Amino acid sequence: xxxxxxxxxxxxxxxxxxxxxxxxxxxxxxxxxxxxxxxxxxxxxxxxxxxxxxxxxxxxxxxxxxxxxxxxxxxxxxxxxxxxxxxxxxxxxxxxxxxxxxxxxxxxxxxxxxxxxxxxxxxxxxxxxxxxxxxxxxxxxxxxxxxxxxxxxxxxxxxxxxxxxxxxxxxxxxxxxxxxxxxxxxxxxxxxxxxxxxxxxxxxxxxxxxxxxxxxxxxxxxxxxxxxxxxxxxxxxxxxxxxxxxxxxxxxxxxxxxxxxxxxxxxxxxxxxxxxxxxxxxxxxxxxxxxxxxxxxxxxxxxxxxxxxxxxxx
Numbered sequence: 122x123x124x125x126x127x128x129x130x131x132x133x134x135x136x137x138x139x140x141x142x143x144x145x146x147x148x149x150x151x152x153x154x155x156x157x158x159x160x161x162x163x164x165x166x167x168x169x170x171x172x173x174x175x176x177x178x179x180x181x182x183x184x185x186x187x188x189x190x191x192x193x194x195x196x197x198x199x200x201x202x203x204x205x206x207x208x209x210x211x212x213x214x215x216x217x218x219x220x221x222x223x224x225x226x227x228x229x230x231x232x233x234x235x236x237x238x239x240x241x242x243x244x245x246x247x248x249x250x251x252x253x254x255x256x257x258x259x260x261x262x263x264x265x266x267x268x269x270x271x272x273x274x275x276x277x278x279x280x281x282x283x284x285x286x287x288x289x290x291x292x293x294x295x296x297x298x299x300x301x302x303x304x305x306x307x308x309x310x311x312x313x314x315x316x317x318x319x320x321x322x323x324x325x326x327x328x329x330x331x332x333x334x335x336x337x338x339x340x341x342x343x344x345x346x347x348x349x350x351x352x353x354x355x356x357x358x359x360x361x362x363x364x365x366x367x368x369x370x371x372x373x374x375x376x377x378x379x380x381x382x383x384x385x386x387x388x389x390x391x392x393x394x395x396x397x398x399x400x401x402x403x404x405x406x407x408x409x410x411x412x413x414x415x416x417x418x419x420x421x422x423x424x425x426x427x428x429x430x431x432x433x434x435x
Contacts, residue, residue, distance in 0.1 A: 124164075125162050125163055125164020125165065126139060126160060126161075126162050126164055126165060126166075126167050126203070127162075127164035127165030127166070127167070127410065128164055129194045129201070130194065131194050131195060131196045131201060132193070132194065132195075133193070133194050134191075134192075134193055134194075135190065135191065135192055135193070135194060135203060136189075136190075136191045137189070137190065138162075138187055138188070138189055138190070138211060138215065138217050138222070139160035139161065139162055139187070139188060139190050139222065140160065140161050140162065140185070140186075140187050140188075140219060140222035140223070140326075140327070141158060141159070141160060141161075141182060141183065141184050141185065141186045141187075141188060141327070142159040142160065142161045142166060142184060142327045143158070143159045143184055143327065143329065144156055144157070144158050144159075144182055144183060144184065145157045145158075146174075146179065149172075153172070153173055154173070154174050154179070155170060155171060155172045155173065155174050156170070156171040156174045156178060156179065156182060157169070157170060158170075158171060158182065158205075160188075160190070160203065161222060161223075161224075161327075162221075162222045163221070163222060163223065163224050163225070164224075165224075165410075167194075167201055167202065167203050168197075168200070168202050168203070169190070169192065169202065169203035169204070169205050170202065170203075170204060170205065171205045171208065172205075178208075181210055182208070182210075184326075184327040184329070185219065185324065185326050185327045186210060186211075187210075187211040187215075187217050187218075187219065187222065188208050188209060188210055188211060189208070189209050189211055189215065190203070190205060190207070190208050191205075191206050191207040191208070192204050192205040192206045192207075193206070199418075200418070219326055223277070223278045223326060224276075224277035224278065225277060225278045225279060226275075226277060226278065226279040226280055226282070226283040227283070228283060228286075230265055230266075230279050230282065233265075233279065233282045233283060233286045234265060234282070236286050236289070237257075237282065237285065237286055237289070237312070240286075240289045240293075240308050240312070241253055241254060241257065241308075241312070243304075243308070244304075244305045244308060244309070245305060246305040246306075246360065248356050248358060248360045248361075249305045249306065249309045249360050249364070250305070250309075251354050251356065252309070252347060252350045252351060252354065252356065252360070252361070252364065253308075253309050253312055253313065255350040255353070255354060256312075256313060256316060256346055256347075256350055257312070259346075260316055260319050263319035263325070264281055264282055264285075264316060264319060265279060265282050266278055266279060266325045267279075267280070267281045267318060267319050267322060267325045267328070268280035268281060268322070268325065268328060269281040269283070269284040269315055269318065269399075270318075271322065271328045271329065271330070272422075273399070273403060273420075273421075273422040274398075274399040274400075274402045274403050274422070275399070275402050278325060281315060281316075281318060281319070284315065284398060284399070284402070285311060285312055285315070287398045287402075288311045288394050288395060288398050289308060289311050289312070291394040291397060291398060292304065292307045292308060292311055292390070292394060295307075295390060295394070301386075302386060302387060302390065303386075303387055306360075306363060306364070306367070306387040307387045307390060307391065309364055309367075310364065310367035310368070310371070310387060310388065310391040311391060311394070313343060313346075313347065313364065313367075313368060314343070314367065314368055314371045314391060314395065315339060315343075316339075316343055316346070317338070317339030317340065317341075317342035317343035317346065317368075318339045320333060320334065320339070320342050321333070321334030321338060321339040321342065322334060338378065340368055340369060340371075340372070340378060340379065340380075343368045344365045344368050344369060347361060347364050347365050347368065348361070348365070363385070363387075363388075366381065366383075366384065366385070366388055367383075367387065367388045367391050369381045370382055370383040370384065370388050370391075370392065371383075371388070371391050371392050371395055372392070373392045400423060403420055403422060403423060404417075404420070404423070404428055407420055407428060408428060408430050411430050412430065413430050413431060413432040413433075414430065414431075414432045415429075415430055416428065416429050416430075417429075417430070
């Protein structure tokens with residue numbers, strides 16, 4: 122297995138290829154320009170500083186560009202950082218592709234697509250199923266490759282689809298415990314709740330927020346998508362309103378991005394399983410990086426807590 126950037130320890134030298142995820146310009150106290158670059162490969166990410174950056178550097182070093190980097194791993198504020206000595210844009214003779222640097226979902230896309238299809242076909246309410254199938258057909262390709270977030274959880278290729286299918290399986294289990302749940306509504310809410318992110322994010326490789334994403338957000342965009350689907354399919358009735366409410370309320374609180382709190386069972390359960398799957402994904406990925414008896418790095422999205430990996434897991 123090839124050693125990734127996340128596997129290098131402080132003090133070690135790095136000489137290899139990395140994908141640029143993001144670039145921010147800065148100026149030192151002495152007035153000299155520098156770049157803060159976030160690099161990535163399949164093992165993870167690392168921040169880097171390129172001091173005394175030139176205009177050419179600013180123009181050529183852009184997100185989704187593969188570069189050959191030489192430098193040293195240092196530590197800054199408790200996190201590893203790459204101090205760049207030399208950097209150049211890759212060329213055809215290097216024989217490197219963007220796909221080599223992107224973390225992928227732990228489950229094959231084809232399997233996730235098949236499982237999603239089975240859940241859609243299990244729906245009995247024709248109005249709900251038709252709306253879901255309309256949206257899935259429209260965004261099928263994007264859903265299969267986009268991450269579920271730009272950071273924190275499922276932020277990898279096919280992460281959105283992985284997140285959806287994992288939540289559907291949680292919903293299926295809860296139906297066995299609480300048979301009064303309407304699975305058509307719950308499954309539809311799960312499938313549709315984050316689809317707006319394919320318009321909120323700029324790309325599946327190094328996603329940043331689009332103008333529409335910043336101004337409207339995936340929640341508002343998805344409510345509009347449901348309205349459009351219902352209009353095109355000539356569907357009326359309570360189902361449309363309930364689906365729109367589930368989208369509006371799945372973050373539960375205004376400070377988390379939802380203009381409405383969940384007001385019926387399936388909407389509340391949607392929020393809860395969304396939280397469970399996102400938090401389990403964050404914890405599991407962080408715990409994979411440490412040994413039993415150690416703590417993870419602090420996870421900002423989980424109240425900045427560091428999690429312990431019990432020695433019982435050996």
